[in-house]
Amino acid sequence: MSGYKTFAVAGAGAIGSIIVDELLKEKAAGKVDKVVVLTRSAAGNDALLAQGAEPIVVDYDSPPSLQSALHGIDVVISTVITTALNVQEPLGDAAKAAGVKLFVPSEFGGDTRQHTEGPYALKAIQRRRLGQIGLPWAAFVTGPFADAIFYVPHLGFDIANGKIEVGGTGDSLASFTSRRDIARYVVHVLTSLPASKLHNHEFRVEGERTTVNRVLAGYEARTGKKLDITHIPLDALKERGKGLPFNIQYFIASILELGGTNGPEDEMNVEWPDFKPQTVVEAILSYKP
Ligand SMILES: NC(=O)c1ccc[n+]([C@@H]2O[C@H](COP(=O)([O-])OP(=O)(O)OC[C@H]3O[C@@H](n4cnc5c(N)ncnc54)[C@H](OP(=O)(O)O)[C@@H]3O)[C@@H](O)[C@H]2O)c1
Structure with missing residues (x-):
């Protein structure tokens, strides 16, 4: 406690x-x-x-x-x-x-x-x-919210309508965690670890380490629904967002493509070995807008 x-x-x-x-x-x-x-x-x-x-x-x-x-x-x-x-x-x-x-x-x-x-x-x-x-x-x-991010059309992810635009190759590993799992982890550690293990500590939480392409393929396999997927190079995404106050689609796509993990795998979820988070596809299917 x-x-x-x-x-x-x-x-x-x-x-x-x-x-x-x-x-x-x-x-x-x-x-x-x-x-x-x-x-x-x-x-x-x-x-x-x-x-x-x-x-x-x-x-x-x-x-x-x-x-x-x-x-x-x-x-x-x-x-x-x-x-x-x-x-x-x-x-x-x-x-x-x-x-x-x-x-x-x-x-x-x-x-x-x-x-x-x-x-x-x-x-x-x-x-x-x-x-x-x-x-x-x-x-x-925590990485991106596994449940919600694929439902955000201005990020290129409109899974509800079957239309996806991936920035870059979509083949880089990234860490995703659903909001429910983040909340479970936060509350678990805050109510169970001693102050000495909480103070000035960065917790690295990961629901699943995977790629955008694997998530989309997993979603298609699980649901039987075919997604309309296009890939756009990061540079083109950057160019397209020129003039915007903040190019959020490029920002998120770059994170997913160029450095999207939360660190070495053996540093994930170490404070709660029995965490048992959802996979990204499970999180997508559990999403309630
Ligand atoms: N990893 C991811 O994929 C991801 C996705 C989204 C967000 N996030 C992060 O999660 C955190 C919370 O984001 P969220 O999406 O949960 O936020 P949110 O639902 O958009 O807003 C959270 C709360 O902020 C309060 N708020 C709104 N405008 C405010 C203002 N001008 N001044 C003070 N309070 C204001 C509101 O509470 P009241 O109206 O009750 O005051 C609102 O309910 C942020 O750090 C965000 O960057 C991460």
């Missing part, structure tokens, strides 16, 4: 809501005492309340609002949207002031270390900042 019993999730969206769900399972089992959800709006919180979470409306521009919401909280799990990563600065400061013991920054993607620009670079800066203010952190490198 980690000894951490009270949790606040900031921004319960695509990944955060599933982490909340897993925390509430542990609350029902008696391992967790309290699950707070920090949100900017009082509207739409009925489902969280019904599940047993405590929504608290916060203003990220108001340190007193954040500090008061974090009173008595052991662990903050930030799952704020990529475009609002900056709110983690006031949130981290408030957490430190409120006596929070551990901060999980909103990462939940690929390895941020080689990036000098874009959202991954900002995530790396945010993680370093936690160290600078003396707030212990635990970060999760």
